[in-house]
Amino acid sequence: MNETQYIEKEETGIVGFDTASDGGLPKGRMTIVAGTAGSAKTIFATQFLVHGILKKESNAVFVTFEETPEEICRDMAGFNWDLRKFEEEGRLKFVDISLPHDVEIEQWKSIIPVCYEVRNIIGKIENAVQKINAKRVVIDSIGTMFGDNVDRATIRSKIFRISSSLRKMGVTSVMTIERSEEYGPVSRYGVEEFAAENVVVLRNVFEEKRRRRTMEILKFRGTNHLRGEFPFAIISGKGIMAFPITYLQKVISKPQLSQNKVTSGSKELDAMCNGGFFKDSIIFVSGGPGCGKTVLSTQFIAGGVASGEKGLLVTFDENKEAIYRNALARNINLKAMEEKGNLFIHSVYPESLGVDEHLSEIISSIETFKPERIVIDSLSAIERITSPKGLEEFIMGITYYIKQKGITAIYTANSNPISISCGPLESLGFAIADAIILIKYVEVFGELHRGIIIMKMRSSAHDKEIREFTIDDKGIHIGRAFRNISGVLSGTLVHKSSAEHESRIDKLFTE
Structure with missing residues (x-):
């Protein structure tokens, strides 16, 4: 023995x-x-x-x-x-x-x-x-x-x-x-x-x-x-x-326990996700600057508040007044939500604290406010102030804590606006996330459009098409799938005729 x-x-x-x-x-x-x-x-x-x-x-x-x-x-x-x-x-x-x-x-x-x-x-x-x-x-x-x-x-x-x-x-x-x-x-x-x-x-x-x-x-x-x-x-x-990383990796890699789904804050995105996000899941939203990550995340928080779920919004790049103003332009009144006690905004510039202090502050906010939804916008700010090892420790630490509390969370990250990038942040985010949403810029005949795709959604069916993604004064909207275009994810677009597109698809599945 x-x-x-x-x-x-x-x-x-x-x-x-x-x-x-x-x-x-x-x-x-x-x-x-x-x-x-x-x-x-x-x-x-x-x-x-x-x-x-x-x-x-x-x-x-x-x-x-x-x-x-x-x-x-x-x-x-x-x-x-x-x-x-x-x-x-x-x-x-x-x-x-x-x-x-x-x-x-x-x-x-x-x-x-x-x-x-x-x-x-x-x-x-x-x-x-x-x-x-x-x-x-x-x-x-x-x-x-x-x-x-x-x-x-x-x-x-x-x-x-x-x-x-x-x-x-x-x-x-x-x-x-x-x-x-x-x-x-x-x-x-x-x-x-x-x-x-x-x-x-x-x-x-x-x-x-x-x-x-x-x-x-x-x-x-x-x-x-x-x-x-x-x-x-x-x-x-x-x-x-x-936050013992080796142990945390085993815990985080396990599929989410809840089979219940919660709204993303957008009916169209819920439809793409076959009914919404799993409760207690981690959603990684990656996209270029200005592509709509923060708007999507804000609607996620607002959707939770409308469903009776308290939200915590952690932001590193904007002060609270700017966040209020930008959300209000999309008909989302975050200030009113916060005044009613349904929302807490944790706004701090990344350079003001060390990584462990940021982790400590966020956990303290979670302990005090007890949210059911969290947005961290964005992890790229943490990447800016620390080493790859420090970034890994921060992400693994906060993810472990959020998982233990059964909280549904969105992490946002800046990425190459045209093609898929796989830097240290993206690689880690892709690995730990239960769901991955990519938002990309797409040039179509001289006009700039946005495209959205659900790249991964653990334990659930989901839409696999790249769809047009737009933003107006009512928030985000998801339209039809892009047709007659290939190479959106790689950043090398090729326009095809409908007949050529259908012919190539048929050949892929012809023995």
């Missing part, structure tokens, strides 16, 4: 991480959480404690080496974690080993050996654990107890002694450590990670002039876990949410 079957896990309460770690942190063991400044080590550790207190009735001890308990309580209040209340109720106990901030550097050298004597620290932790019968312990951050001239063997020995003592106490623990580089040595001194059986690395990578947060389970001895790094976001009022 495999050893992994004997190792129990303790949930952290971090969505995505508990999936990637196959259940959470190994029970009764210490896990080191390593990261640079600002990588969310303390948030990770605190979320682990709070989840235990609230969901598992596991009292907890928080050992702080740097910040005071008052500072930690204040910082964590933004996630709706009332640590002082837990302390008053006897469910949390702080062990404050932080030194006064006004201590001079020279004084530190003489104070550290006394205040940070391992035997004294272990004694304080054990006393706190016994006093409230704690099952979870956090030590944040252990690096403070080591001076500049401590040798590596001593550091490893001290961490091992603490780890062994915690195991004897029967607690599941997290110890945070510092590192100086995102992809360099795991720890500051280069030995801390060897004294623990489990290591999680948090990163806050700077690329394309923006920060991108990722985490990696570097080591979980004797137990299953997802390999490789995956993104995470810090969600206001909730904490960390992780």
Whole structure:
């Protein structure tokens, strides 16, 4: 029998991480959480404690080496974690080993050996654990107890002694450590990670002039876990949410569960889709600038509101007033919908935030507003501010979250206005979408027209013809199929006579 079957896990309460770690942190063991400044080590550790207190009735001890308990309580209040209340109720106990901030550097050298004597620290932790019968312990951050001239063997020995003592106490623990580089040595001194059986690395990578947060389970001895790094976001009022890409791909690739269809907001488009879109499906709408993607998406939102479904419109390229004006020109009053509480418009310029911050903000809007329909217009704005990897992580992360909530969504993306383009965004969009709608410009005898086609609709019959797509003051309209023309999708148009067209079609199916 495999050893992994004997190792129990303790949930952290971090969505995505508990999936990637196959259940959470190994029970009764210490896990080191390593990261640079600002990588969310303390948030990770605190979320682990709070989840235990609230969901598992596991009292907890928080050992702080740097910040005071008052500072930690204040910082964590933004996630709706009332640590002082837990302390008053006897469910949390702080062990404050932080030194006064006004201590001079020279004084530190003489104070550290006394205040940070391992035997004294272990004694304080054990006393706190016994006093409230704690099952979870956090030590944040252990690096403070080591001076500049401590040798590596001593550091490893001290961490091992603490780890062994915690195991004897029967607690599941997290110890945070510092590192100086995102992809360099795991720890500051280069030995801390060897004294623990489990290591999680948090990163806050700077690329394309923006920060991108990722985490990696570097080591979980004797137990299953997802390999490789995956993104995470810090969600206001909730904490960390992780998005393990490999797992998400499996979830997203599964066909939508609902067999119910909802209106697209256009009777003609509903007819092309054999009754509308599946509820909880992802629809990818691709087309050139000005081809009507936003108008189609706006009607989708309006159709939902008319059916009693709340909508969330996420837009990156226009401010709210411009969105109101443009929709009103199509006889859609978004402002009135928003005033009645049926619509929320999340408008933000892409360059104003990092990718993980955009993800965090959108998820917060979903949590607060609880929409049944979402439009993200457009993903090309996110592509503009990040790397291909960052784009993939954003799309997979938001798609996973939307799928989990059972929301019907439209993603728009700019593409080559004449022919099918297959850049990183289109390739990813085509792969994850349940339905794909392409809108293309078509030149017919010197006049510019638009064409629309349902390229893919998972688990449903659909119209396969390329039809004329027009827009007027009442919104979008879908007309007759293009005839006597081939090469619309490739961008190389060839005009054919009716007789020649019918002859070629007949020959295709003649044995």
